Amino acid sequence: MKKLSARRRHPLAALVVLLLALAATGGLYAAFAPADKAQADVAAQSLAIDEGKKLFAVGCSSCHGLNGQGSSDGPSLVGVGSASVDFQVGTGRMPAQQPGAQVPRKKNIYTQAEIDQLAAFVASLGPGPVTPKEEQYTSTNPEDISKGGELFRTNCAQCHNFAGQGGALTKGKYAPSLEGVDAKHIYEAMQTGPQNMPSFPDTTMPEEQKKQIVAFVRHTTSDEPNPGGLTLGSLGPVTEGLFGWIFGLGTLIAVAIWVAAHTTKAKKS
Amino acid sequence: MSHDMSEEKLPESHGSAGEVAEHGNPFADPGLPAHEPRRTDIDEKAASRAERQVSLMFVISMLATVGFIASYVAIDPDKIVYIFPLGKVSALNFALGLTLGVALFMIGAGAVHWARTLMSDVELPAERHPIEASDEVRADVIEQFKTGAAESGFGRRKMIRNTLIGSMALVPLSGVVLLRDLGPLPEKKLQETGWKEATETKPLQLVNMNTMQPMKPEDVIIGSLTFAMPEGLSTHDEDFQQRIAKDALMLVRIAPDDIKDDKSKELGFEGILAYSKICTHVGCPISLYEQQTHHALCPCHQSTFDLADGARVIFGPAGHPLPQLKITTDEKGNLVATGDFAEPVGPSFWERAR
Structure with a gap:
């Protein structure tokens, strides 16, 4: 220490101290500074929000207000989250064509990138359900289908029918068929409860169970082979009874008439 | 036998099949057509x-x-x-x-x-005859009955007659008494549910039927729908189906300002309302819930209940609102019930109070 202390007045001492200080600061900065990628993410996020706001002003603001605050024609979007936007726009329900009992599913006119921008803007208005990632709604375990079936029959089948074919509700409203609906959209519908559907938040239906339900719905409504043959719309006893009475009984009556109409007598009269 | 009868009863044969031979009477019975061979x-x-x-x-x-x-x-x-x-x-x-x-x-x-x-196809007519007996036979039977009644003294000895009628009237009572053995009496099963175990001091937790875990009020958000059952009930129980048929709950949360019925608001907890899932019409599980209108629809006969208005019946054949269970929280913050439903769940029955 004595040697170091003795050289403190050396002409180059200040330079050495400066270099050491610079190295320390730089090293610390390199170790603790936010990574470039994170910076880029933040920049991309704010860009997406800006772009989303422009799209929102064009496609959504006439009903939901310029800042998503809602109006007499559309509810406030504060706190609905990105999952709601991804579901409503991704299934073509929004922008709505016309007011009515229920906004139907139709052709989606936005690209996924535009939907993500809209979702980023709406998510920035207030915290809400977040668009799920692919691994959240994609099941790889075949057991999930049967577990999902149990959950589906407890929570969903009352409205959407035991095979996901949908059904009627009150005053022109209905539970839509789940056939051909994207796994992501099924997941988002459970998260957010679109229109008159109740929501099934993660607090009462954990993510894992949602994934199982998605697995069951995709399995049941897809064009998988049907071991039983004709499904007749999977509507249960109504179509089955109608088919049985009209075609089953009808065939028997036709055969009986045919038998009776053809005499076996030698002299045909 | 049929041949004998047709001999005497049938009109004379008119030669070949189905031809009307009697020119004088246009309405004459043409008789049976002749048998055609195959x-x-x-x-x-x-x-x-x-x-x-x-x-x-x-x-x-x-x-x-x-x-x-x-x-x-x-x-x-x-x-x-x-x-x-x-x-x-x-x-x-x-x-x-x-x-x-x-x-x-x-x-x-x-x-x-x-x-x-190949089997024989020869037509066999079976003649119809009047079924009433002839006048002589009927007079004879009535005569015999009167004689029998007079000889027995049934009309004269009134004590015998009355005690006979009494004994005949009482005999079926034995059968009625035996009906008791058809099964146990219903007791109070129709009035009570599994929630009767809950008391103020020892409340029962509401168990989420998805996770089989108790719930906290913040888990149940506005617009959500959750199904619940009492703690202690397991899907593996032998009598699970009988018990869940009465104990099942439908849990919804409605913004307190939207709840129109004050009594219903009081039975709930911060807008969380626990209704019986069993329709009051014929007992179907009812859970077609529309979260914006707060209507719950029964899939069987379309009875519709307004859950924001004490589950009042607004459409359909149901006769009563859905019973609501009083819920609160325990010291751990879990949703609990402190007693049974105030009225019987499910369809009406004879002894129901109202």
């Missing part, structure tokens, strides 16, 4: 051909049965085939259905063909 009756070749046809049908039935057994043994249950217009179906199910159908149909078709071509 080809198989007059042509031995046709008869043996019909015999071969019937046997062929029975043989096809036999082969189909053999085919059924062979399919059962040989076809892999997981094998899927495309069959127009059914689509992709299980090969085994299709083969079993087809062979069994052919086996049964061919027995029926063979029997019908046999009866039509």
Whole structure:
């Protein structure tokens, strides 16, 4: 220490101290500074929000207000989250064509990138359900289908029918068929409860169970082979009874008439 | 016998089949048409051909049965085939259905063909006669009855008559008493549910039927729908189905300002309302819940309840609002019930109070 202390007045001492200080600061900065990628993410996020706001002003603001605050024609979007936007726009329900009992599913006119921008803007208005990632709604375990079936029959089948074919509700409203609906959209519908559907938040239906339900719905409504043959719309006893009475009984009556109409007598009269 | 009767009862035969021979009376009974032989009756070749046809049908039935057994043994249950217009179906199910159908149909078709071509088809008329007895017979029976009544003294000895009537009237009571053994009396089963175990000091937790875990009020968000059952009930219990048929709850949360019924708001907890899931019409599980209108619809007969207004019936055949369970939180912050429903759940019954 004595040697170091003795050289403190050396002409180059200040330079050495400066270099050491610079190295320390730089090293610390390199170790603790936010990574470039994170910076880029933040920049991309704010860009997406800006772009989303422009799209929102064009496609959504006439009903939901310029800042998503809602109006007499559309509810406030504060706190609905990105999952709601991804579901409503991704299934073509929004922008709505016309007011009515229920906004139907139709052709989606936005690209996924535009939907993500809209979702980023709406998510920035207030915290809400977040668009799920692919691994959240994609099941790889075949057991999930049967577990999902149990959950589906407890929570969903009352409205959407035991095979996901949908059904009627009150005053022109209905539970839509789940056939051909994207796994992501099924997941988002459970998260957010679109229109008159109740929501099934993660607090009462954990993510894992949602994934199982998605697995069951995709399995049941897809064009998988049907071991039983004709499904007749999977509507249960109504179509089955109608088919049985009209075609089953009808065939028997036709055969009986045919038998009776053809005499076996030698002299045909 | 029928031949004898037709001899005397039938109008005279008028020669050949179905021709009206009596020119004087245009409404005369033309009589029965004459029997027409079938080809198989007059042509031995046709008869043996019909015999071969019937046997062929029975043989096809036999082969189909053999085919059924062979399919059962040989076809892999997981094998899927495309069959127009059914689509992709299980090969085994299709083969079993087809062979069994052919086996049964061919027995029926063979029997019908046999009866039509080879069994006797001679018409046998069965004459109708008046069913009432002749006047003499009726007078005789009435006379005998009167004599019997007078000889027994039934009308004269009133004490015997009355005690006989009494004893006959009492005998069926034995049968009525035995009906008691058909089963235990209903007790209070219709009035009570599994929630009766809950008390102010020892409340019962509401268990989420998805996770089988208790719930906190913040778990149940506005617009959500959750199904719950009392703690202590397990899906593996022997009587689970009987108990859940009365204990099932439908848990919704409605913004407190939207709740129109003050009593209902009081029974709930910060807008969380626990209604019985059992329809008050005929007891279907009811849970078609529309979260914006707060209507719950029963899938069986479309009874509609307004859950924001004490589950008032707004449409359909149900006679009562859905019973609501009083809920609160325990010291751990879990949702609990402190007693049973105030009124019986499910459909009305004879002794129901109102």
